[in-house]
Amino acid sequence: MTDLTKTAVPEDLSGNLDTWYKAVAGVFARAQKKDVGDIPTDIWKKLIVTTPDGVDINPLYTRVDETNRQLVEVPGEFPFTRGASADQERTGWGVTETFGTDETSVKEINEAVLHALNSGTTTLAFEFSEDFTAADLPDALEGVHLNMVPLLVHAGANTTEVARELYALAEEAGTPFAALTLGSRPLTAQVDGTISDSVDEAIELAKNAAKRAQVRAIVVDGSSFANQGASDAQEIGLSLAVGVDYVRRLVAAGLDAKTALSQLSFRFAITDEQFAQISKLRVARRLWARVCEVLEHPEEGSAPQHAVTARAMFSQRDPWVNMLRSTVAAFAAGVGGATDVEVRNFDDAIAGGVPGVSRNFAHRIARNTNLLLLEESHLGHVIDPAGGSYFVESFTNDLAQKAWEVFSGIEAQGGFSEAFAAGQISDMLDQTWEKTRKDIASRKKKLTGINEFPNLAETPLPAERRVEPFGVRRWAADFEELRNRSDAFLGKTGARPSITLIPLGPLSKHNIRTGFTTNLLASGGIVSINPGQLVPGTAEFADTAKAAEIVVVCGTDQEYAETGEGAVEKLREAGLNRILLAGAPASFEGSSQAPDGYLNMTIDAAATLADLLKALGA
Incomplete structure (x- = not known):
């Protein structure tokens, strides 16, 4: 972190910074009801936010942060932080869409592919299964020009078979591939338990792919780490370690370093943490370029980056919010310089999708999220839109240091495979998660x-659609399990579990804590019954109290001091055995009539x- 109080500050900025320090101190003085002279000038440090990776985010970034940058980087040039290309005719990133998961026949897959290509999709990804195999590719790709449309393959253990069929189609058409990523990912697949081909098969794939133009056999799949809870620095650092592991294996199998590097591409999971994700892609390119530099082929540092909206952030409850999450993620991926971006369907976390919502609608929303950013906002026409942002540049530098520490730590343990076998990767991910x-x-x-802001009025999901996606630690899972319990209770009793609020004082005073409590309880599927202001000792x-099973007393600290003890006493007299209070324990410190628990932000x-x-x- 750049410490504004210790860094050499240009004269034309020092006065402005002093003014800002005083302004911040003034705000704290008013909030704490103190004289501004009693507030230290470095009080602004209380506004610093620290990321899970230990990177401090300042409340203000200025030219001081730019002045302290050690590198002046150019788009399209090593180390590729600002993008893999400086093409002045830039039209943006690839719009990726996956096929083979929602369609029920090969004919439907082909129809969906052609419709998508006519509707703005530019990169085709295929998910293979028992129902959609390599033998189906000729029909699925009917009408698709392989020299015009990049392809991404997710074929698991059947990757070699799919590669063989795609090579045959290209030879039959007499054209090279626009770009083909075969998606072999044996090292990262073992992290999240998904199916892949073997390492030996991956090496043979790479050897054969190296003989063809625009074909890369192996994907370093950082999303596997993200699915298990990795932080941004860990996703990057572990991906670097996996990339180096593949290179070592390929070189040992007879490929030269340059060819080995040319067989790798990267996939990263992008969340809705906008600035962090922009920096993540920039850092990943910079650090991989450094690895390539050590291997004496810095030009290979601009390996393709496939970005996909992170499965961890998708919720089953109120899934429409996933559209907003995906929009921010797609923006970050595009601005961050991804080669192509896949926006998952907004109901991706729900088995079979939202009841009553067509798969065509879900795909169209996902596709158009990308297209709105590209065609209406014209983000794709700008090279490195985030470049020059004091915050982004500073954060990129700080994140790069953290990611390199992760990578260096894994290398010190003998490399990725050694660290994984020893359980160190799993331990790292478990702790972060x-x-x-x-x-x-x-x-x-x-x-x-x-x-x-949970919505208790939303229609409960059918039980068969609440299946937890395999291999992903979703952020929302714990709270959604609580909501599932509430739904089951609703199904049995006809009503949701409820708790009664005991508001003390007028609405203007208890409203903050009744609102807080209502929101908190609803996140667990519990309805709050709010009778309005109640006065201890009255019949109401x-x-x-007698009609309630559990109550939460809500009011201001001042109200608690005046009537709180009496309210708890009256609630005990009414026979209540579970009395909670919205606030801190300090509100009843030393009281003989304390509640049984407290609801607050801690x-x-x-x-x-x-x-x-x-x-x-x-």
């Missing part, structure tokens, strides 16, 4: 529609809600 899970559980990491207060919300559901019989 647990931190992320805790941040989500405590609502420090906010997920709209999940642990923030007593009747409300609790493990997921665990608390699970306990409440159990108490309510759900």
Whole structure:
């Protein structure tokens, strides 16, 4: 992190920074009701946010951050941070769409492919299965010009068979491939448990692919790490380690280093954390270029980057919000310089998709997300749109250091395969995922529609569609499991589990905490019953308490000091055994009538809600 208080600041900026320091101090002074002279000038450091990778994000970036950059990089030139190409006729990134998953016949696949190509898709990806095999490719690709449309293959153990069929089609057509990525990924597949061909098969694929133009056999699939909870630096660093592992194996099998490098491409999962994802792709190119430089072929550092919207961020509940998440992710991927971008269907996390929503609609929304950014916003016509941003450039440098530390650590352990066999990769991912899970559980990491602003009125998903996607640690999974319990309770009883609020004081004072509590409980599928202001000692207060099973007292700290103890006492007299309070324990410190628990921003919300559901019989 660049420390603005220690860095040499140009004279024309020092005065402005001093003014900003004082302005920030003034805001804190008003918030804390203190004299501004009692607030330290470096109070702005309280606004620093630290990422999971330990990168500090300042509240303000200026030309000071640019002044301290050690490198002046150019688009299209080593180390390719600012993009793999500086083509002045740039038209943007490839629009990728996957086929073979939603269609029921080869004829439908072909129709969907041709429709997509006529509707803006530029890169075709194929997911092979028992129902869609290599033998189906001639019919599936009928009418497709292989020299015009890049292809991405996801064939698992059948990659060699698919490659053989594609080579035959190209030879029959008498044209080279526009670009073909065979997608062999044995090293990363073992991380998330997905199916792939073997390492030996991958090496043979690479040997054969090296004899053909525009064909790459192996994908270094960083999304496998992201699916298991990797941070951005870990996804990059581990991908570098995998790339180096492949190169070593290919060279040992007889290929020269340059040819080995030419057989690799990369895939990265892109989340809705916009600036971090822009920097992630820039860092991945820079660091891979450094690896290629060490191998004496820096020109190979501009390997293709296939970006795909991260499966971890997709929710089953309120899946329409996934459209917004995907839009931000696609923006970040495109601006970050991805070769092509695949936007997953907004209901990707739901088995079979949202009931009543056609697959054509889901594909069209995904495709148009890319096209709106490219054709209406014209982002693709700008080379490195984020270049020159003080924040992005600084964050890119900081993230690069963290990612290189991950890579160096793996290399020090003997390389990726050695570290994986020793369980060190799994341990790393487990630890990072647990931190992320805790941040989500405590609502420090906010997920709209999940642990923030949930919609209890949405139609419950059928049980058969709540299947958890294989090999992915989804951010929303814990809270959605709570919602599933609520749905099951609703199915049995005709109503959702509920908790009664005990608002103290007028609406203007209790509204903040009744709103907070309602939102919190709803994220666990619990309905809040709000009777409005209640006064301890009144008949209405007593009747409300007697009708409740669990209550949450809501009011201001001042109100708690005046009437809180009496309210808890009256609730006990009404026979309530579970009394919670919206606020901090300090509100009842030393009181003989303290509540049984507290709801606030510091609790493990997921665990608390699970306990409440159990108490309510759900």
